[in-house]
Amino acid sequence: MKSNFDFKSLTSDQTGRLDTLYEMIETEASQFLGYPCSCEFDYSELYRFLKYPINNVGDPFDTNHYHLNSHEFEQEVINSFIRFTHGDIENIWGYVTNGGTEGNLYGIYLARELFPTGMVYYSSSSHYSIPKILRIAHANSIMIKSQPNGEIDYTDLEDTINFHRDVPPIIFANIGTTMTGAIDNIDRIKQILKDKMVHEYYIHVDAALGGMIIPFLKNQPSFGFDAGIDSLAISGHKMIGSPIPCGIALAKKAHVNRITKMIEYVGARDTTVSGSRNGLTPLFLWYAIQTKGMDGFRKMIKYCFDMSDYAIQELQNIDIDAWRNENSITVVFPKQKKRIMEKWQMATQNDIAHIIIMPHVKKEQIDLMINDLK
DSSP, X not given: OOOSSOOOOOOHHHHHHHHHHHHHHHHHHTTOXXXXXXXXXXXXXXXXXXXXXXXXXXXXXXXXXXXXXXHHHHHHHHXXXXXXXXXXXXXXEEEEESSHHHHHHHHHHHHHHHOTTOEEEEETTSOTHHHHHHHHHTOEEEEEOBOTTSOBOHHHHHHHHHHTTTSOEEEEEEBSOTTTOOBOOHXXXXXXXXXXXXXXXXXXXXXXXXXXXXXXXXXXXXXXXGGTOSEEEEESIIIIIOSSOOEEEEEEHHHHHTTOEEETTXXXXXXXXXXXXXXXXXXXXXXXXXXXXXXXXXXXXXXXXXXXXXXXXXXXXXXXXXXXXXXXXXXXXXXXXXXXXXHTTOEEETTEEXXXXXXXXXXXXXXXXXXXXX
16 A cells, blocks of 8 residues: 655664564574464464554454455454363454453452452463553452462362352462462362352463463363353463464353443444454464464463473483473472573563573573583
8 A cells, every 4th residue: 555655764773673673583583492482383374464453442353434454354363262171162352462461350350240249360470461450450369379380279269269158259260380380279169169069150261371271181180161160361472372462251251241331433342452463463363373373282282281391301400300280381489590581582480590492492592401401
């Protein structure tokens, strides 16, 4: 599309600044081990869409007055994730979000609309955004202790629920905690609620990374809608990979219907947290799902587990006590020298550090890290 305006070109200094930034990012990407974002993607076929203001305003399953959208592709992405999480299209709804935090905010929003006086229970290993979300929502909440591996302490959860039986519990469960990749046992949580004769409750699952790992395992722990959860958040830029942060929010349609409003301005229902939404990220996710397929994701996940075990063995060979939780690709070990952790962008908390073996991580990178640690 030809511009109506004659804009000036960048100066050589400005172009040089961009070149410098690109070179820095290119170098740092080769030493990117500590955070769960995959660099293993190629969306060059989609670059042509960058010329247009693609905006997925409104409910992705509605038509609306803003036609520069990718709603059709977003619908297919959502339906794929509903299948990944063992839901059924008739009863589960979703949309592509700005990232995992928005998905968690959406889950708490729905829970609070259902139970305005509900008490949110979340573990001390939950993502740092959760206390912030609870402050935004003005939600009553109690932090539950975590076990040494990062899993929620079920005894503390049971005792705390028992003490507050006068209000409906809103359970915030983790399918892969931030630092150790621990998975909370949904079946055990539901058994606690059953034993306490709690009939009104809401379970939201933060499956930012684990939500794209567990569906491709032979022996899957319970985590999806078939386990009786109410809503779920998964990140798109983590295991799948995307140049723009994104995620998926899924929830029971019955809960979503409670907050739905018709907006005349756009000619569609308002069902999401944000009004205007990125129309490019659904295209990235759709492209990845179409080109990789179920078999491709399974191979990718197996590769990550193989590399995780390789990293653990190599760390143990130099007397570093490394480990991972079952069904997790997060390799945990004691904090190391600051310069090494900064070079390899290792995440730290208290006295532990971790690397996360994403699809872009190769043996060569692990070997170079091991040499630095030696």
